[in-house]
Amino acid sequence: MTVLALDNVSKSFGPIEVLHGVDLALEPGEVHALIGENGAGKSTIMKILGGFLDPTSGQILLDGEPVHFASGPEAEAQGIVVIHQEFNLASDLTVAANVFLGREIGGWRLDHAAMRDATAALLKRLDTRIDPDARIRDLSVPDRQMVEIAKALSRKARVLIMDEPSAVLTHREVGALYAQIDRLRAEGVAILYCSHRLDEVAYLADRITVLRDGRVVRQALRGELTEDGMATAMVGRELQDFYPPKGQPGDQPALEVRGLTVPSRVRDVSFTLRRGEVLGIAGLVGSGRTELAEGLVGLRPSTGNIRVEGREVAIRSLRDAFAAGLAYLTEDRKEAGLLLDKGLRENLTLATLERFGGWRLDTRAEDAALERATREFDIRAPRRDMPAGKLSGGNQQKLLLAKVMLPDPGIILIDEPTRGIDVGTKRQIYAFIRKLAAEGRSLIVISSEMTEVIGLADRVLVMREGRLAGELAGADMTEDSIVRLAMGVTGEAA
Amino acid sequence: MKIDLHTLGPLVALVALVILGAALNSAFLAPANITNVLARSAFIGLIAVGMTFVITAGGLDLSVGSMAAFLAGIAIIAMNAALPTTGLNWGTILIGMGVAILGGVLAGYLNGALVTKARIEPFIVTLGTMSIFRSLVTWLADGGTLSLDYGLRTLYRPVYYGGIGWITWPIITFAIVAILGEWTMRHSRFGRHVEAIGSNDRVARYSAIDVNRMRLLTYVLLGVLVGLAVVLYVPRLGSASGSTGVLWELEAIAAVIIGGTALKGGRGRVWGTVVGVLILSLIDNILNLADLVSPYLNGAIQGVIIVLAVVLQREKRTAEER
Numbered sequence: 169m170t171v172l173a174l175d176n177v178s179k180s181f182g183p184i185e186v187l188h189g190v191d192l193a194l195e196p197g198e199v200h201a202l203i204g205e206n207g208a209g210k211s212t213i214m215k216i217l218g219g220f221l222d223p224t225s226g227q228i229l230l231d232g233e234p235v236h237f238a239s240g241p242e243a244e245a246q247g248i249v250v251i252h253q254e255f256n257l258a259s260d261l262t263v264a265a266n267v268f269l270g271r272e273i274g275g276w277r278l279d280h281a282a283m284r285d286a287t288a289a290l291l292k293r294l295d296t297r298i299d300p301d302a303r304i305r306d307l308s309v310p311d312r313q314m315v316e317i318a319k320a321l322s323r324k325a326r327v328l329i330m331d332e333p334s335a336v337l338t339h340r341e342v343g344a345l346y347a348q349i350d351r352l353r354a355e356g357v358a359i360l361y362c363s364h365r366l367d368e369v370a371y372l373a374d375r376i377t378v379l380r381d382g383r384v385v386r387q388a389l390r391g392e393l394t395e396d397g398m399a400t401a402m403v404g405r406e407l408q409d410f411y412p413p414k415g416q417p418g419d420q421p422a423l424e425v426r427g428l429t430v431p432s433r434v435r436d437v438s439f440t441l442r443r444g445e446v447l448g449i450a451g452l453v454g455s456g457r458t459e460l461a462e463g464l465v466g467l468r469p470s471t472g473n474i475r476v477e478g479r480e481v482a483i484r485s486l487r488d489a490f491a492a493g494l495a496y497l498t499e500d501r502k503e504a505g506l507l508l509d510k511g512l513r514e515n516l517t518l519a520t521l522e523r524f525g526g527w528r529l530d531t532r533a534e535d536a537a538l539e540r541a542t543r544e545f546d547i548r549a550p551r552r553d554m555p556a557g558k559l560s561g562g563n564q565q566k567l568l569l570a571k572v573m574l575p576d577p578g579i580i581l582i583d584e585p586t587r588g589i590d591v592g593t594k595r596q597i598y599a600f601i602r603k604l605a606a607e608g609r610s611l612i613v614i615s616s617e618m619t620e621v622i623g624l625a626d627r628v629l630v631m632r633e634g635r636l637a638g639e640l641a642g643a644d645m646t647e648d649s650i651v652r653l654a655m656g657v658t659g660e661a662a
Numbered sequence: 663m664k665i666d667l668h669t670l671g672p673l674v675a676l677v678a679l680v681i682l683g684a685a686l687n688s689a690f691l692a693p694a695n696i697t698n699v700l701a702r703s704a705f706i707g708l709i710a711v712g713m714t715f716v717i718t719a720g721g722l723d724l725s726v727g728s729m730a731a732f733l734a735g736i737a738i739i740a741m742n743a744a745l746p747t748t749g750l751n752w753g754t755i756l757i758g759m760g761v762a763i764l765g766g767v768l769a770g771y772l773n774g775a776l777v778t779k780a781r782i783e784p785f786i787v788t789l790g791t792m793s794i795f796r797s798l799v800t801w802l803a804d805g806g807t808l809s810l811d812y813g814l815r816t817l818y819r820p821v822y823y824g825g826i827g828w829i830t831w832p833i834i835t836f837a838i839v840a841i842l843g844e845w846t847m848r849h850s851r852f853g854r855h856v857e858a859i860g861s862n863d864r865v866a867r868y869s870a871i872d873v874n875r876m877r878l879l880t881y882v883l884l885g886v887l888v889g890l891a892v893v894l895y896v897p898r899l900g901s902a903s904g905s906t907g908v909l910w911e912l913e914a915i916a917a918v919i920i921g922g923t924a925l926k927g928g929r930g931r932v933w934g935t936v937v938g939v940l941i942l943s944l945i946d947n948i949l950n951l952a953d954l955v956s957p958y959l960n961g962a963i964q965g966v967i968i969v970l971a972v973v974l975q976r977e978k979r980t981a982e983e984r
Binding site: 496503506518528529 | 857
């Protein structure tokens with residue numbers, strides 16, 4: 169009993185066909201994972217299913233009948249709800265007002281009580297403690313996602329299309345999300361789940377469709393495909409080893425941090441980073457990982473003692489950090505990393521403009537730097553003058569890495585190196601990180617993806633509630649031991 | 663290099679206006695009229711160049727018209743007060759010029775500091791200072807007019823009316839400032855930083871740019887240019903009152919917008935601003951010369967042009983997205 173299906177669907181943008189005869193069937197009570205590298209056609213499929221795009225050829229079948237959705241709202245009226253990666257919530261309105269946005273109960277006078285009660289009932293069903301009267305801006309990211317799910321349920325969703333829902337969540341929050349998905353599955357909702365995280369696909373999906381270059385290359389049932397098999401199918405070649413081999417860090421300390429404190433965020437953190445080392449920092453979101461890094465490079469006021477190559481340095485601004493040979497790659501690529509409406513050149517040199525001329529900027533030198541960066545970091549852009557926002561996530565990340573590397577720093581702090589980028593680019597970034605370490609640079613990698621920390625780092629620091637909860641190295645770096653430290657588990661449930 | 667019709671739009675409109683003006687009245691292209699139009703554009707033009715930087719950095723300044731009146735007022739008072747001791751010479755006038763420019767620096771600094779240090783919305787800050795400057799000059803003039811000493815006025819007059827041939831000093835100053843402004847926006851680190859801040863100030867901060875300092879500098883720059891406009895304006899009438907510079911801020915902002923600078927910041931076009939200023943003053947001039955439409959409808963036509971300019975810019979954006 170297929171609810172929604174694509175039958176031999178193709179889609180072209182202008183002369184370029186991006187989907188080639190895709191068949192996809194969503195069954196009620198089933199989680200169907202859609203995986204593929206960036207540009208494989210996942211989002212095009214989601215948009216076609218959600219009524220935001222029309223197929224160029226082929227059919228959409230709803231309950232076996234061909235349908236045509238003129239718009240997203242029309243698809244929604246048929247019970248097909250898309251939860252986008254960027255939430256679609258009005259941040260100044262209350263939870264209840266958002267859930268009923270556009271379908272308010274009541275005539276001229278809104279029936280606030282009815283909407284509140286209905287919202288409360290939905291939230292209760294989802295087993296969350298969100299107040300229907302809370303404003304969205306006061307909610308945490310996972311709570312906002314719960315509101316999105318509640319909104320979908322209130323529209324009597326039969327098909328739920330989720331675009332990387334776990335990308336914004338921490339380990340614990342992901343657990344809550346999985347519980348909700350199980351609940352929805354049990355209620356007979358058909359779920360299309362797009363994700364870059366192969367471990368969760370293996371865990372969640374009843375059926376997996378692998379997409380490559382706009383074609384379905386593999387369909388499998390639960391258990392038929394290992395994570396390695398998925399990655400191989402997505403990339404189309406054998407993945408020898410997902411993470412590059414680890415190196416041999418030197419013994420000399422590159423960075424010594426003693427008693428670093430960022431008011432109300434990070435308390436008394438001390439550690440040493442050795443030359444040529446990749447040091448991982450793990451912990452839940454909110455444990456102070458990002459704040460530690462930002463405090464270290466002068467983006468947040470901090471106190472403590474910092475030594476670079478044995479020399480004590482005072483870092484009060486990012487400028488000071490650059491001068492001391494430190495660089496920081498932000499986790500928030502779109503809002504703090506790149507100017508999305510500016511070209512590649514402007515983005516690459518923004519933090520180091522003083523290297524490109526005094527009063528007059530030497531655009532030729534900038535172009536040469538861009539030329540080098542695109543080669544060195546394999547940035548693939550159709551045009552040089554295109555806005556950075558039009559690049560794929562992976563190429564944006566490579567551009568950002570190139571920008572951060574431009575001052576030639578010896579110590580690099582990378583916050584979420586591969587958030588929201590495809591498997592192929594992930595591997596490239598891992599290789600870059602290892603290469604930088606092999607060159608004798610020292611790196612700190614902050615990540616929410618535990619496999620990434622374990623696969624990449626020589627040593628891991630785990631943070632909890634603004635403090636260092638522990639340090640793991642070698643064979644002790646396991647997901648289990650990291651989670652225990654991150655959550656402070658010593659027997660009792662966290 | 664492809665030709666971008668939308669960027670050229672304002673220029674095309676300007677050329678069309680010149681042709682229209684010439685067709686309607688033969689006096690339009692007379693040197694005297696051209697000098698008149700350009701010289702009168704210079705005040706708004708100087709301010710609008712500064713405004714381009716403020717808006718590009720994501721700010722706004724509503725106080726410039728009042729600031730101009732206030733600076734003109736204190737410059738006149740300073741010159742009149744200095745006259746008995748310094749005598750009737752250029753030294754006295756230089757004092758007045760210095761007061762206007764220095765006053766511009768301080769007034770711009772005040773706006774900028776309130777925006778960046780006290781973290782108040784630029785709209786609110788400059789709405790406040792607009793009211794303050796306007797009230798101060800009215801109070802200084804005691805509700806009437808502050809007049810420059812007759813002798814000084816005669817001496818100072820050539821700064822507005824004189825020049826090289828028919829190209830008067832205001833036109834020369836405006837041209838130099840416009841070229842420097844365009845160059846600074848396009849080719850200097852300051853211009854790049856200003857655009858980056860307006861585009862996304864968080865990205866700018868994470869790129870080690872001193873966002874507050876740059877923003878403050880744009881307001882100071884605008885203050886200096888307002889002071890410079892006042893230096894050229896005072897010799898024209900030799901007086902200042904509570905009604906000097908009324909609505910200059912809106913004309914300057916309108917010129918910036920017509921020129922293609924985004925009001926939300928991030929993209930600044932100084933040459934566009936210059937074209938915008940010229941479009942606005944040409945409309946005024948043509949309506950005065952031709953009796954086709956009543957000059958009283960000047961504001962309405964300018965309003966239509968402003969809205970049209972923004973609509974055209976928006977179409978450009980959606981075209982890019984396809």
